[in-house]
Amino acid sequence: xxxxxxxxxxxxxxxxxxxxxxxxxxxxxxQYFMWYRQYSRKGPELLMYTYSSGNxxxxxxxxxxxxxxxxxxxFIRDSQPSDSATYLxxxxxxxxxxxxxxxxxGTRLKVLA
Amino acid sequence: xxxxxxSPKYLFRKEGQNVTLSCEQNLNHDAMYWYRQDxxxxxxxxxxxxxxNDFQKGDIAEGYSxxxxxxxxxxxxxxxxxxxxxxxxxxxxSSGQGRDxxxxxxxxxxx
Numbered sequence: 001x002x003x004x005x006x007x008x009x010x011x012x013x014x015x016x017x018x019x020x021x022x023x024x025x026x027x028x029x030x031q032y033f034m035w036y037r038q039y040s041r042k043g044p045e046l047l048m049y050t051y052s053s054g055n056x057x058x059x060x061x062x063x064x065x066x067x068x069x070x071x072x073x074x075f076i077r078d079s080q081p082s083d084s085a086t087y088l089x090x091x092x093x094x095x096x097x098x099x100x101x102x103x104x105x106g107t108r109l110k111v112l113a
Numbered sequence: 114x115x116x117x118x119x120s121p122k123y124l125f126r127k128e129g130q131n132v133t134l135s136c137e138q139n140l141n142h143d144a145m146y147w148y149r150q151d152x153x154x155x156x157x158x159x160x161x162x163x164x165x166n167d168f169q170k171g172d173i174a175e176g177y178s179x180x181x182x183x184x185x186x187x188x189x190x191x192x193x194x195x196x197x198x199x200x201x202x203x204x205x206x207s208s209g210q211g212r213d214x215x216x217x218x219x220x221x222x223x224x
Contacts, residue, residue, distance in 0.1 A: 008153065034212065043119075043203055043215035044156075088155065090213070100171075101213060103148075105155040 003027055006089055006104030015113050019076040023089035023104045026070065030091040030102075033065050035074045038086045038106065047087075048074060079111045115140045119204050119216035125224045126191065126198060134189045134219045136204030142214075144207040145187040149173060149200045150218075156203065162187055191221065199223050 006023045013019055021035075031052050036044035048063040050056050050072075056063045062075040072091070076083055086106040093100075117138045126132045138145065144163045148156040158171030162181040176195025181187055187206075191198045201220050205213040 004155075006155075036215075041201075041218070041220070043117075043217045046212060046214060049212050090156075100158060100161065103156040105153060 001026060003102050004089065004091060004104045007107055008105055010108040010110055012110045012112060013079055015079060015081060015111055017079050017111075019079050019083070019109060019111075021074040021076075021087050021089075021107050021109070023072050023091075024070055025072075025091055025102075027091075027093060027102075028067070028070065029093035030070075031067075032092040032101075033063070033072050034090045034101070035061075035063055036088040036090065037083075038088060040085075044088055079109075081111050081113045084110050117204060117206055117214060117216035119202075119219050121219060122217070124219055124221045126221060127224060129193045131190055131192050132221065134191070134202055134204075134221070136187045136189065136216060137185055138187075138204075138206045138216075139185060140206055140208070140214065141184070142206035142208055143184070145181070146205040146207070146213065147171075147177070147179065147187070147189045148203045148205065150203055151200050159189065159202075 004025045033050045035048040038044040050063050053065045053067045060077045064073040086108050088106045089104040090101040120135045146161040147159040157173050160179040162168035178190045203218050204216045207213050
């Protein structure tokens, strides 16, 4: 079993839809969680960063962490064609100050105009 | 503007050749990382460095080497011992609070 599982998609939604992207993990020591957006042939761009549990909102994006279920989510409201990209989750236990992140394989999202 | 610069964007390597990928950052970050990205496999950690003149192997270090002589620079050499080097290589740096920022990547192809 992989430490981080992420559905590769592709996920196709109409413009304006609410998108839900998810990752599950097996290591209960993970406490730092990130979501990245990656356009084709580009480097990942940090979207959301969350420490421990709870919700975090930034504009149209909301990140949720449920440590009891070992499950994290990224919600995109009012999705736009420009949101079409691959979304990567990443998480770390930050042992001894070392932030070694484990990445999911990414979910390809396509928002249709 | 602060950021991470990777060069070249595209690189072609002949069989048996060593090649070096450049990564420079002006974010004043102590930690730097190299990842390899293959289709369907996500990002895998090759090497990381938390301080100048020190670095550690990641999960797939075989066939790669790095140096960290300056805080700003963390070059990666893909040696001839790496049997399947064709991939997208990403360099990242971290502020020390667990937030990694990435460069735009180098696509390496064996010809």
